[in-house]
Amino acid sequence: VSGLVKSLLIFPFAISLTLRGYSFRFMLLEGQGILDTLIDLFIPIPAVQETLWLGNPWTALFWITVPIFWSWGPLCGLMILGALNNISPEIFEAARVDGARPLRIFWNITLPLLRPMILVMILLVTLFSIRVFDVVHTMTAGGPGRSTEILNYYIYRIGFQIFDMGYASALSIILTLILLVLAYLYSRILIK
Numbered sequence: 001v002s003g004l005v006k007s008l009l010i011f012p013f014a015i016s017l018t019l020r021g022y023s024f025r026f027m028l029l030e031g032q033g034i035l036d037t038l039i040d041l042f043i044p045i046p047a048v049q050e051t052l053w054l055g056n057p058w059t060a061l062f063w064i065t066v067p068i069f070w071s072w073g074p075l076c077g078l079m080i081l082g083a084l085n086n087i088s089p090e091i092f093e094a095a096r097v098d099g100a101r102p103l104r105i106f107w108n109i110t111l112p113l114l115r116p117m118i119l120v121m122i123l124l125v126t127l128f129s130i131r132v133f134d135v136v137h138t139m140t141a142g143g144p145g146r147s148t149e150i151l152n153y154y155i156y157r158i159g160f161q162i163f164d165m166g167y168a169s170a171l172s173i174i175l176t177l178i179l180l181v182l183a184y185l186y187s188r189i190l191i192k
Contacts, residue, residue, distance in 0.1 A: 009074035020067040021138030028053040028063060028139075057147030060140050064148050067135050072128070076121050083117040084110075116189060123186040130179060151175055 012020075027034045030052055054060045087110070095105045133152040136142060142149035142157065149157070155175065159168030 006078060009078055012071045013075045015071070017067075017132065017134035018138055020071065021135040024063065024067045024135075025054065025139045030055070054140050055144055057144055060144060060148050064135060064139060067139075068129065068132060072125055076125070079117055079121055080114065083114050087113050119189050120186070123182060123189065127179060127182050127186065130175070130182070 030036065033053070035053060052059075053063055091109055091113075092105060095109055100108070131152060132150065133156065136148055136150055136153045137156075140148045142153045151171070152175070155168050155171045158164050158171065
């Protein structure tokens with residue numbers, strides 16, 4: 001059963017970003033999406049119905065992050081679970097024998113032992129989030145206005161819609177340098 005649960009938790013990570021973006025966009029369609037249908041079913045108030053989920057800059061930015069969290073959340077949970085399984089139970093037993101309370105054990109033993117895995121997860125999610133393009137392109141195309149336009153999408157818009165290839169190339173080099181620094185930090189943490 002554990003293997004099946006772990007496979008189901010990994011499944012969202014295996015789905016392509018484009019498919020995730022289109023799926024969430026169709027779930028958030030004004031008046032027709034599953035979210036509006038559920039709100040109409042449980043809260044039949046006309047002011048709440050048919051909300052522009054992707055038409056408002058604040059809600060659009062939130063809904064852009066949901067498919068990313070949906071894919072990375074379970075994977076990060078499995079990574080933490082794996083790190084917890086590698087901690088020797090004798091350490092916790094020794095702390096309990098010494099009279100440590102559960103909160104003290106968590107802050108002084110569990111969290112410091114999980115710190116390398118947490119740093120690896122933060123760097124992986126940061127590297128991934130910087131290069132996200134598909135979800136933004138399929139859900140909002142950088143809109144409404146330019147509220148969900150991330151650096152990758154901005155480079156795409158400058159290079160392939162405005163056709164200012166020089167500026168887009170300069171931005172791409174800056175993005176590459178940022179990713180190189182983060183990849184260097186990631187490798188340093190893994191070496192430790």
